[in-house]
Amino acid sequence: MPPSYEQEEYKLPFLDSLKLSFWVFKYIKPYWKMMSLSIALMIIVSVMGLFPTILTSNAINLYLNPSKYAVSAKPSYNSIEIDGKYFIPSSNGAYTVKHLENEYIFQGNGNSYTISASQYNQIRFSGISLVAFEIFMIFLVSFVFSYIQNYTSQSVGIRAVNDVRNQLFVHLIDQPMKFFDSNISGRLVTRVTNDVQNLNNMFSTMISSIFKDAVLIAGILYVLFLVDFRLFLITIPIFITVAIITSIFRTYSRKAYRAVRAKLAAINGFLAEHLSGMVVTVLFNREKEKSDEFSVINNDYYKAAMKQLLIFAFFRPLIDFLRYVGTALVIWFGVQAIIHGQMEIGTLYAFVSYIGMAFTPINDLAENFSNIQSAMVSIERIRALFKLPQPQRPISDKKISNGKIEVKNLWFGYSQDTMILKDVSFTVENGGKLAIVGHTGAGKSTISSILTGLYPYSKGSAKIGDVEVRDCPIEELRKNVNIVIQEVMLFSGT
Structure with missing residues (x-):
């Protein structure tokens, strides 16, 4: 291969x-502002995605299967109030819950606090509903932020x-x-x-x-x-x-x-x-x-x-x-x-x-x-x-005054090792004609490519109207020199 x-x-x-x-x-x-906004929102959405699990965990501990409670002096989002006391779930809490037929008894530290089963179930249902709403709002906000x-x-x-x-x-x-x-x-x-x-x-x-x-x-x-x-x-x-x-x-x-x-x-x-x-x-x-x-x-x-x-x-x-x-x-x-x-x-x-x-x-x-x-x-x-270097285009105000073509001692090769044109010289007077005949690869098309500025020649001289081709502004060269190519390229359009 x-x-x-x-x-x-x-x-x-x-x-x-x-x-x-x-x-x-x-x-x-x-577009750094838009990118910064995108990264910031992405971080917010990622952090918000952590909260539903925390909320669900707290809901399980507080409302579904609590084992121990601690007493807090201040109310919190996961507390149960009984007689002015705020009970929150805690694995190190001193209070345990005893379930009787129609009531729940919080016992610990020599104290006992009673709440009816209906009131306790209502508190649990309200708490779970609040957690569900919070999770819904998190997903809703995350959806909006994710879209943006x-x-x-x-x-x-x-x-x-x-x-x-x-x-x-x-x-x-x-x-x-x-x-x-x-x-x-x-x-x-x-x-x-x-x-x-x-x-x-x-x-x-x-x-x-x-x-x-x-x-x-x-x-x-x-x-x-x-x-x-x-x-x-x-x-x-x-x-x-x-x-x-x-x-x-x-x-x-x-x-x-x-x-x-x-x-x-x-x-x-x-x-x-x-x-x-x-x-x-x-x-x-x-x-x-x-x-x-x-x-x-x-x-x-x-x-x-x-x-x-x-x-x-x-x-x-x-x-x-x-x-x-x-x-x-x-x-x-x-x-x-x-x-x-x-x-x-x-x-x-x-x-x-x-x-x-x-x-x-x-x-x-x-x-x-x-x-x-x-x-x-x-x-x-x-x-x-x-990284490819941009070609240096000639900057000058030279104008092509006539159609005389003068080529002297011209050398050119597509690579430095192989020269196609070797010491070529000829002159075509203004209004004159020149036919170049040769086998394939002899350099016929190459001469026209050099005169139109498509390829830079190695050494020698090529002038049109007393202006060196390599020194002629590309716009001036294109305006005065035309070429009819062998294979026509048709572009899309009218």
Whole structure:
């Protein structure tokens, strides 16, 4: 297989990826207010997503299955008032609840407080209704904020990508013809379309997703620490193991991803070349050989894709297994604490729920590694085009006064090693004619390309109306020199 089929895959170290990220963020800078609003809303939505579990936990402890109560001097959102006393659920509380047929008795510290069963049930129902309303309002506000956040982030991505695509196209059309001779048009189209679109995904989705996942993980760990420190210590080894596995997965997934992209590029290169040259393949009766060549390339892609699939298929179940292990450990230790009166059922519910919530952003971060790598490769390709030097156009007020063409000792080659025109000289007087005859590749079209300023000549002189072509302003040259090309290009339009 020709090596030219497999290329263009960039192996980017972490620091290079970081530099590229800073480089590409300059396109977000004009829209920093919208991006800041999007990130701020994303953080708010992530934090708000933690509250429903806390509220549900408190509702379970207070209204569904309370075990112990403490007395507070001031009322709170989760307190029950009896005879001027405010009882709140607490695993260390001194008061226990005794349920008789028509009443509930709070006993502790040598005191006893009685409340009727109907009044107590009414308090519980009102409390649960209030919690349900609070959760509903949190989800409603989160919905509104999420809508605004998604709109702003997508808007920033679309606007930034629009700027990148415009600048990239302007930069490309200013390149000399020699650049387009050495670059396949399909590859350049891919840069302006697919690679730029990858930036949109990075701007509008991945940035927000990474921030959201990081904030959510940090918030969940902090809440777990506050809910119960003992259970938090039990889960720490699980999270450390997940972090190590995720780091290892990141390394192997990037290698597998690069291999898949390289093999896919080989397939695309082979198809582009052989489909466009199908006439030659058929005329020389090479269908069988080309089919065998494609089978080899396609099989290489299959092997790379299967290796990537194996990595992903192993990672996700392993993370899920660790989540189940962590949940099982928390339930086992939590039930022991509940039996000994050291924990409320609602607290255990909150802890189990938060562990499940923590693994969702972990999986998202891991799966985003491939998307990030894809974006980094696209950024590197786009930046490589932007690094191309802009041709220096002559700045002068010279005018072409007549049609006399004078070429003296002209040398030119499309590369420094191979010269097509060697010491060529001729003169065409104003109003005169000149026919140039020669075999294919002798340089006939090259002379016309030089006189129209498409290619710079190495040495010698080429003048039109006593003005050196290389010193003539491009507008003046285009206004006075026309060329009828062999193959006509028709553009869309009327």
